[in-house]
Amino acid sequence: PGTGAEPAPRPLPCRELVAVPLDGGPVRLIVRAQHFLTNPRISPDGTHIAWIGWDHPAMPWDGTELCVAPLDALGSAGPYRVVAGGPEESVIQAEWRDDGALYALTDPDGWWNLHLVSLDGSPARNLAPLQEDCGDAVWRLGNTWFALAGDRIVLVHGTPDRRRLGVLDPATGEMTDIDAPPTYWNPTVSTGGDLVAGVAASPYTPFEVVTVDLRTGAHAVLSPAKELPDRDALPDPEAVTFDGVHAHLYPPRDVTGPAPYVIFVHGGPTSASTMVLDVEIAYFTSRGIGVADVNYGGSTGYGRAYRERLRHQWGVVDVRDCETVAHGLIATGRAHPSKVAIRGGSAGGWTSVAALVHSKVFRGAVAHYAITDPEGWAAETHDFESRYLDGLIGPLPETRQRYLERSPTLHAANASGPALLMHGLEDAIVDPVQAERFVAALEREGTPWAYLTFPGEQHGWRREETIIAALEAELAFYGLIFGFPTPEVPPLTLRGMHQ
Structure with a gap:
């Protein structure tokens, strides 16, 4: 455990989560914790912040920590606690379900699967146990292997041969794959209502921005390649x-x-x-x-x-x-x-x-x-x-x-x-x-x-x-x-x- 406001000394360079006022005011510190920080997420009610962090000598696919801290009235983080992850568990993405729980991609069982992590201290629950990865190594910030679509979750899963886009019902654990021409979806999944957007490709088409309507199954390519090889x-x-x-x-x-x-x-x-x-x-x-x-x-x-x-x-x-x-x-x-x-x-x-x-x-x-x-x-x-x-x-x-x-x-x-x-x-x-x-x-x-x-x-x-x-x-x-x-x-x- 550590604190947001009273950080322990860290080797330079250090990373911080900060607030940038839109009125041009001074940048304000929110969190200084682990040496590396990613995936900052504010809870729906604005009272907590979650993030993923890790320290040398670990790499983010070795072990990371999913942390949660309360936010005070000024938006600074108080003492944080680790709610998932550890030296041999890699949390790579987390999103708030509601004020009391997060969905997290993590691998305590050896596969990056989607889990429900509650703040009440109960064990994390694998929502759809798969003998395949639903994520990748974190080489860059901002990857999204899953996104919420109402009471459903859209996520990628598969192997480097073929990675599909599935729709998961977290209440039942049932997942239905989206029927669309691409055979490999990148970690760029985003949703808006019933519309899903992502970047996807196949052995014969390059990566393109593709949308899928979850109601009708209709798909469209928003950025088709200007010129395809013969x-x-x-x-x-x-x-x-x-x-x-x-x-x-x-x-x-x-x-x-x-x-x-x-x-x-x-x-x-x-x-x-x-x-x-x-x-x-x-x-x-x-x-x-x-x-x-x-x-x-x-x-x-x-x-x-x-x-x-x-x-x-x-x-x-x-x-x-x-x-x-x-x-x-x-x-x-x-x-x-x-x-x-x-x-x-x-x-x-x-x-x-x-x-x-x-x-x-x-x-x-x-x-x-x-x-x-x-x-x-x-x-x-x-x-x-x-x-x-x-x-x-x-x-x-x-x-x-x-x-x-x-x-x-x-x-x-x-x-x-x-x-x-x-x-x-x-x-x-x-x-x-x-x-x-x-x-x-x-x-x-x-x-x-x-x-x-x-x-x-x-x-x-x-x-x-x-x-x-x-x-x-x-x-x-x-x-x-x-x-x-x-x-x-x-x-x-x-x-x-x-x-």
Whole structure:
């Protein structure tokens, strides 16, 4: 327990919930509590405030606290109490049902399900027990996986393969899925009377704003894509599992027999790849390269147990799971044994270069804004992720040996093939020095490499010219390592070979 008005000292920077007067008056403190705060909600009668908070070294998918505090006449919070959550329970969204209870998405049973949390101290009640997640990792503020619609609740549920929009009767626990064309709904659910709005997509349509009338079932697309790719150019995805590892397969077009394949590795790593339209994937499949987008251990959408497989095992389980999918593709005749590469961005870039140096199945690796030196990154990154590696590898300095053993930069001599690294020079999440250390190590070992930098870009590509240049360089790289011509893109030079 703590207080809103008399906070205990916290490490800087600290977060606060404040009131901003609309008349231009001074900003007023409401709550200063945990190091990280999200989801502030005022009770319907205005007498209480609820929020979700957590402290270092936890990440919000590890453990958070749902807190409630009374508000005084001036709107400042009094002493708060924790009504749900804890070190091993992650509350990710809460909304007031009435003055005495909240609906909360939390995972005491290992799945993010919707619970009723009363302020009278009675145990939280799971309103619709599902062996599937109704939420995701909190990487950004403002997500809404559920919204109230009168006496009903509209919420998303499912897996990264298919996430539906359901309507729950909290009194009976009965849930009816909304019949609408999108197959994956983002955490952007909002309601107004009987109208539901959200952002949704499918394997053949991009994310669009979609509305559904709960009375009639009629749906409408409010922001249709201005231009859709030719349907014949898009791959037909398939959800597969190899030895317990989940992946989405996107077969190449116009290829007979075992094909070149690229293992895509999502970032996070506490995130997931979803089976929706991805024109980057289509760029490669339409040119004869298959893609397997892997949801390795640690990914969200498969419950806490699958997510926890990566605890203290980053650089081990993720690499091994990508290997498992690659071997599965080869064993089933989909992929050519000597033509499998791996690529990813950010944490996915880490897994890509880690797989290059700790595995022999990959012919080469492409890494966008990748972590390559975990010990250095822990000291260089921003506050939110500054203790992330405590859970992914282990706390420093106690587990420093693990950092050294798993560092791609320190094991560059074991690389199984060339690498292409790309980085934005304004990246505040992963400093470009991470890429520079790795290419310097490859250079010392005589391993072929290419390194492209993009001035003005940050953690992810935002400019059209950067996106085009990065994709063309990647295609040229695959042409070099797989042995096929790429006359439609600028040539790429691999450096670092001993003459």
